[in-house]
Amino acid sequence: MSPAVWISCGALLLALITFVATQFGSKRTSTASYLTQLEGRVKHLEDELNAANLRIIQLERENVSLMRQLLGKSI
Amino acid sequence: MDVTPFGFLREAGRRWRDSRIARANLGKYIILFASSIHIGWALLLWATPAAEGATPVHILSVVFGGPVRTAVVLLIVASAALAFPFIRYTVSRPTLALMLIPQQAVLIMSALAGARAAWIGHYSDGVPRPWAFILADQLPVILAAVLYTTAVLEAAFADEDS
Numbered sequence: 001m002s003p004a005v006w007i008s009c010g011a012l013l014l015a016l017i018t019f020v021a022t023q024f025g026s027k028r029t030s031t032a033s034y035l036t037q038l039e040g041r042v043k044h045l046e047d048e049l050n051a052a053n054l055r056i057i058q059l060e061r062e063n064v065s066l067m068r069q070l071l072g073k074s075i
Numbered sequence: 076m077d078v079t080p081f082g083f084l085r086e087a088g089r090r091w092r093d094s095r096i097a098r099a100n101l102g103k104y105i106i107l108f109a110s111s112i113h114i115g116w117a118l119l120l121w122a123t124p125a126a127e128g129a130t131p132v133h134i135l136s137v138v139f140g141g142p143v144r145t146a147v148v149l150l151i152v153a154s155a156a157l158a159f160p161f162i163r164y165t166v167s168r169p170t171l172a173l174m175l176i177p178q179q180a181v182l183i184m185s186a187l188a189g190a191r192a193a194w195i196g197h198y199s200d201g202v203p204r205p206w207a208f209i210l211a212d213q214l215p216v217i218l219a220a221v222l223y224t225t226a227v228l229e230a231a232f233a234d235e236d237s
Contacts, residue, residue, distance in 0.1 A: 003191060004137040011183035015176045018224055022172040022231035 103160045105226045109178055109219060110153040117146040117153070130192045130209075131185030131216045133199035138184065152177040168231075175227050179220070186220035189213030 116135075119126035120142040127136045132145070139145045156178040159171060188199065193210035197203040 003188075004134060007134055007184055007187045007191065008138045010187055011180045014183050014224070015180035018179060018227055019172050019176050021228060023169065 102226045102230055105219075105223055106156050106159060106175070106178075109182055109223050110157045112219070113149040113153040113178065113181065117149040120146040120149075128200040130188055130199040130213065134184050134188035135181065149181065152181055172227075172231070175230075179223055179227060182216075182220040182223050186213075186217040189216050 116126065116129075116132050120132070120136075124142055126132055127142045127145075135149070136142055136145045139148050155174045159174045189209075190213065192198050193206045193213060196206055196209070198209065
C-alpha cells in the first residue's frame with residue numbers, strides 16, 4: 001500500500017472517530033442547554049407571578065381605600 | 076493537597092481545565108490559524124508549482140490529484156471552517172461538526188506525512204536529512220493537527236455558554 005493511501009485512510013479514520021465523538025458530546029450538550037433554557041423560563045415565570053401578586057396587593061389596597069371613601073360619604 | 080505524584084498530576088489537570096488565558100474564546104483562533112495556513116498554501120499552489128514539493132502540501136497534491144484541485148479543496152475546507160464561529164448557534168450539531176471535520180482530516184494528512192518523512196529520513200522532494208531535523212521542521216504542522224482535534228472535541232463537549 002502506497003504511503004499516500006495509508007496516510008489518507010488514517011486521516012479519514014481519525015476524522016470519522018472525531019465526528020462520532022462530537023455527536024455523543026452534542027447530545028449531552030443539547031440536554032444541558034435545554035435544561036438551562038427551562039431554568040430560565042421557570043425563573044421568568046416566577047418573576048411574572050411575583051409581579052402579578054404585587055399588583056393584586058396594590059389593587060386590593062386601592063379597593064379598601066375606595067370603599068372607605070364610599071362609606072365616609074354615605075355616612 | 077495530595078502531594079503524591081498522582082495527586083500533583085490531577086491538580087495540574089484541574090488547573091489546566093479551569094484556566095482562562097484571556098477573555099477571548101481561544102478555540103476560534105486555532106481555526107483561524109489552520110484556515111490561514113490552508114489559504115496560504117492554496118494561493119502558493121496557484122502562484123507556482125514549486126509549492127507542491129513541500130512535505131505537508133505534497134501529500135495533499137497526491138491525494139487530491141494535482142496542485143489546482145488541491146488549492147480548490149484547501150479553499151473549500153478553510154471557508155467552511157471559518158464560517159463555523161459565525162453560525163454555530165443557528166445550525167444543527169452534525170452540520171457544525173461537518174464544517175470542521177474536513178479541515179481536521181486535511182491537517183491530519185499533512186501531519187502524518189511530516190511524521191513519515193521524519194521516520195524515513197527524507198522529505199517528500201527526496202532531500203535526505205537527519206530524523207531530528209525533519210521532525211523539528213514538521214512539528215508545527217503535527218501539533219496543529221493535534222490541537223485542532225482537541226479544539227473540535229472541546230467545542231462538542233463544552234457547555235453552551237463557554
